[in-house]
Amino acid sequence: MNVIIDICVVPIGVGVSVSAHVAACQEVIREAGLEHRMHAYGTNVEGPWDDVMAAVKRCHEVVHEMGAPRITTTMKISTRTDRVQHMDEKVASVTDRFDGKP
Amino acid sequence: MNVIIDICVVPIGVGVSVSAHVAACQEVIREAGLEHRMHAYGTNVEGPWDDVMAAVKRCHEVVHEMGAPRITTTMKISTRTDRVQHMDEKVASVTDRFDGKP
Amino acid sequence: MNVIIDICVVPIGVGVSVSAHVAACQEVIREAGLEHRMHAYGTNVEGPWDDVMAAVKRCHEVVHEMGAPRITTTMKISTRTDRVQHMDEKVASVTDRFDGKP
Amino acid sequence: MNVIIDICVVPIGVGVSVSAHVAACQEVIREAGLEHRMHAYGTNVEGPWDDVMAAVKRCHEVVHEMGAPRITTTMKISTRTDRVQHMDEKVASVTDRFDGKP
Numbered sequence: 176m177n178v179i180i181d182i183c184v185v186p187i188g189v190g191v192s193v194s195a196h197v198a199a200c201q202e203v204i205r206e207a208g209l210e211h212r213m214h215a216y217g218t219n220v221e222g223p224w225d226d227v228m229a230a231v232k233r234c235h236e237v238v239h240e241m242g243a244p245r246i247t248t249t250m251k252i253s254t255r256t257d258r259v260q261h262m263d264e265k266v267a268s269v270t271d272r273f274d275g276k277p
Numbered sequence: 278m279n280v281i282i283d284i285c286v287v288p289i290g291v292g293v294s295v296s297a298h299v300a301a302c303q304e305v306i307r308e309a310g311l312e313h314r315m316h317a318y319g320t321n322v323e324g325p326w327d328d329v330m331a332a333v334k335r336c337h338e339v340v341h342e343m344g345a346p347r348i349t350t351t352m353k354i355s356t357r358t359d360r361v362q363h364m365d366e367k368v369a370s371v372t373d374r375f376d377g378k379p
Numbered sequence: 380m381n382v383i384i385d386i387c388v389v390p391i392g393v394g395v396s397v398s399a400h401v402a403a404c405q406e407v408i409r410e411a412g413l414e415h416r417m418h419a420y421g422t423n424v425e426g427p428w429d430d431v432m433a434a435v436k437r438c439h440e441v442v443h444e445m446g447a448p449r450i451t452t453t454m455k456i457s458t459r460t461d462r463v464q465h466m467d468e469k470v471a472s473v474t475d476r477f478d479g480k481p
Numbered sequence: 482m483n484v485i486i487d488i489c490v491v492p493i494g495v496g497v498s499v500s501a502h503v504a505a506c507q508e509v510i511r512e513a514g515l516e517h518r519m520h521a522y523g524t525n526v527e528g529p530w531d532d533v534m535a536a537v538k539r540c541h542e543v544v545h546e547m548g549a550p551r552i553t554t555t556m557k558i559s560t561r562t563d564r565v566q567h568m569d570e571k572v573a574s575v576t577d578r579f580d581g582k583p
Contacts, residue, residue, distance in 0.1 A: 176337065181522035183451075183487075183557065188359075191392035191448050191563060198578040213575065214520040215527075215568035216487035216557050224337075228330050235278065235326075235356050244359035244395050247387075249453045249557060250352045251489065251522050254337050257290075257346035257497060262521035269519065272504040283387075283420035285455060285553075290497035293461060293550050300476040315473065316418040317425075317466035318385035318455050346497050349489075351455060351555045353387060353420050359395060364419035371417065374402040380541065392563075428541075432534050439482065439530075439560050448563035454556045458541050461494075461550035 176224045179262055181251045183217035184234050186243035196241055200234040207233070212262060217249070221262050224254075278326045281364055283353045285319035286336050288345035298343055302336040309335070314364060319351070323364050326356075380428045383466055385455045387421035388438050390447035400445055404438040411437070416466060421453070425466050428458075482530045485568055487557045489523035490540050492549035502547055506540040513539070518568060523555070527568050530560075 186196045201218065204211045207230040210221040220227055231250070238246055288298045303320065306313045309332040312323040322329055333352070340348055390400045405422065408415045411434040414425040424431055435454070442450055492502045507524065510517045513536040516527040526533055537556070544552055 176334075179521060181489075181520075185389060185391065185451055187389065187391065187397065188395035191561075192574075193391065194574040194578065197575045201575060201579070212520065213572060214487075214518065215485060215525045215571040216523075216559065219521045221521075224334055228334070231354075232278075232326055232330070235354070239356065239358045245357040246355070247389055248354040250354065251555060252333075252337070252350040252352060253348070253522065254341065255347040255497075256341045265521040266519060268498075268500040269503045269507060272500065273507070281419060283385075283418075285385075287491060287493065287553055289491065289493065289499065293459075293494035294472075295493065296472040296476065299473045303473060303477070314418065315470060316385075316416065317383060317423045317469040318457065319421075321419045323419075349491055353453060355420065357395075367419040368417060370396075370398040371401045371405060374398065375405070380538075428538055432538070435558075436482075436530055436534070439558070443560065443562045449561040450559070452558040454558060456537075456541070456554040456556065457552070458545065459551040460545045 176254055177222065177259065178224045178227050179219065179221045179253045179265070180227055180231075181217050181219050182231060183249045184238060185247050185249075186238050187245040187247060189243045196238045196243060199237050199241060203233045203237055204230050210262065219262050278356055279324065279361060280326045280329050281321065281323045281355045281367070282329055282333070283319050283321050284333060284336075285351045286340060287349050287351075288340050289347040289349060291345045298340045298345060301339050301343060305335045305339055306332050312364065321364050380458055381426065381463065382428045382431050383423065383425045383457045383469070384431055384435070385421050385423050386435060387453045388442060389451050389453070390442050391449040391451060393447045400442045400447060403441050403445060407437045407441055408434050414466065423466050482560055483528065483565065484530045484533050485525065485527045485559045485571070486533055486537075487523050487525050488537060489555045490544060491553050491555075492544050493551040493553060495549045502544045502549060505543050505547060509539045509543055510536050516568065525568050
């Protein structure tokens with residue numbers, strides 16, 4: 176079962192800046208060899224369910240190891256059985272509708 | 278690593294009523310032996326990380342088996358290393374602040 | 380347009396305990412006269428769109444006034460035009476399916 | 482109060498393909514003159530609180546007008562009082578940490 180997730184990991188109790196922790200999660204996902212793309216409020220990740228969820232768990236472990244006593248993560252999970260759809264195609268299925276527009 | 282999640286599984290392409298699919302997920306979580314409580318917009322589930330995430334995967338599998346071609350799930354994940362906290366304690370930590378109020 | 384939301388307000392940069400801020404949000408929602416119910420990972424709120432969203436804005440204002448430099452809120456928003464549905468009915472539509480079960 | 486949100490509007494009861502509805506929401510946000518960027522699982526939107534939330538409400542109205550009897554939206558809302566931060570800066574604060582990496 177393939178999955179596309181959107182994940183936003185928020186460490187609590189480490190002060191106002193959380194970019195070091197977010198960067199560490201990016202590293203975890205990159206090392207896992209998963210297709211991913213960061214945006215201003217999270218990261219899209221694509222791959223087999225177990226691999227993606229193992230990376231999510233590893234993110235929590237790494238952020239705790241960096242000193243965060245508490246983490247709250249928000250995640251969306253998309254699966255479909257009717258066809259295979261990749262991240263780029265999801266964006267294209269919408270933007271294609273604007274073709275020809277100024 | 279213990280985890281408290283809040284999960285809301287939304288089947289797409291099965292019509293307006295999704296209560297049968299939500300009930301099937303409740304059954305999956307109950308069978309997994311995980312502490313859980315449903316509310317009007319999701320379900321709180323508590324337990325060891327791997328057990329909880331295995332139940333989440335099983336929910337997607339079961340809802341697809343019921344005929345949903347597409348699922349989008351929204352999930353929050355809470356972990357902490359400073360102390361063990363259960364679902365009831367999270368609610369109590371807030372409501373205790375209202376003690377003595379009318 | 381009536382709405383049911385689930386909201387979880389997370390102050391960042393105020394340390395590990397956030398229960399005082401969550402309690403302040405409960406107070407905002409209560410003062411707004413909105414139907415609500417807290418669970419272990421958020422609060423369900425029901426009412427007219429503008430009233431509910433005004434309360435959400437007030438929550439951010441109050442939590443900032445309490446000293447939080449940064450807030451990240453996770454929210455689900457449900458609207459429907461086919462019929463009016465209240466929070467209790469959403470839960471009942473699922474639990475009724477378990478009637479007669481041990 | 483400025484806000485950065487991430488929003489994912491999901492129409493229920495309109496079949497498997499939801500790209501027309503998502504495109505209509507893009508149009509609403511574009512017409513509102515709000516800075517925005519779509520990704521594979523939602524759209525980042527930035528602007529004054531009231532303008533952004535008016536666009537969110539308009540999205541629900543438009544998607545219902547297109548025939549969706551039911552909508553569930555997932556949204557994250559970020560506000561901060563310590564400094565002004567734009568969407569691009571949020572991404573840069575993380576990617577800058579990888580500078581010099583292969």
